[in-house]
Amino acid sequence: MALLAPALLAGVAGAQTTGPSSGSPLAGNPSVPALESERSRRLDELFSRLKDASDPRIARVIDREISLILARSGSDTVDLLMARAAQAFQRQDHDLSLSLLDAVVDLYPDYVEGWSRRATIYFARKEYGRAVADIEQVLRREPRHYGALAGLGMILQQLGDERQALVVFRKALEINPHLERIPEVIRRLQPKVDGTAL
Template sequence: MGLALLAPTPALAGPPVVLAQFFEHFDDEPEPSAPPAEDPALEGLDLEGLDDGGLDAMPESELELPDAAAGEALDAPEEDVAGVVPPDFDPAERPILLEGLYERLSAAKSPGEAAPITEAIEELWAMSGSDTVDLLMSRAMQFANDSDVDLSLAVLDAVVDIAPEEAEAWYLRAKVNVLAGNPERALADLRRTLNLDEKHYRAITDLGLVLEQLGAKKEALKAYRQALTVNPYMDDAKAGVDALAREVEGQDI
């Protein structure tokens, strides 16, 4: 699975069209739609050439999945997520909206039903609320597309400094760290992503991909299964479970 090109995403002046349309029709039956726009999140990790020796140097704690956030999950009553997102949407409301969407995604009965939910979730991920952060993220993605990994990382270092609570910034830096041949740093960034958003199913899946390449197959299988509890239609996670379940569970561990 290679690294998908990163399409620069312009700063959002208001709620994205797809997100608004999704909430308008949240309770309707799924309808055929036009192909989704390019996903600003990377679709997969290019893991060729990772140094397997890096696993031995890592503390055992780095191989564990992050614990669930302390306390009760935010309540997300259906009426809070079923309405149209207002023009003055506040990104601070994302946790409540995301919790409702994650619940609906985990209960989706088909890929067609899940598709508009995942599209809405991933647009919410991209809504930082800061034009500066949006611009820097867009530039970093473009530099990664142009194979200027060092410059992309330099920009992302600045983003996580000015917006340390932005899960998507840590997630993108994890992706670019894999491209730069820094799997241990990628793992640390994925853990930061999941500490901010424990149901970020792409980060959970990519955690599994990196752990698998580093030889931590038991932990990788756990990550893949965790991703599928959030998004049952995550193809990379399904493939990971299929590839590892018999191998790992057949071992005497």
């Protein structure tokens, strides 16, 4: 964790909120450049609308659409593995879920949600170093992934790094001002951080 967090947090603090930094599910497939371009354009539009949305109901609709786009792998095999991993996770069979997600990230390393789901399982198992490593992979591919940023903030809180947690939560809220519970977490952390020496 100590080796991963500083570089990752530096990237979060300076990350731009427009456009993915790397590949996506369809990246590297020369037969679908138009689909990839349309996907990127649509995500840019949705993230912009989400940030500017004044109605929480509209924000929830946009949030769902972003989630659906990010969930699309472009591969029937990956979709099947993801579905089985989700079922295993619901049964609390974390070992099986991790094995399936290992296969997903091996087969499709540019698929953001493979890394994101695996990070969630590592978090549930309190394997925070591994969760952070997977979140780093998510944010390299999609720095606007506010769910991954919120997860990173929770891990930092668990590890007692409230100052960096506050930075990350603020970044997540900047991308999606409609995140539930995060504003309250920020309000609780702010006085603690203000009283902490640099």
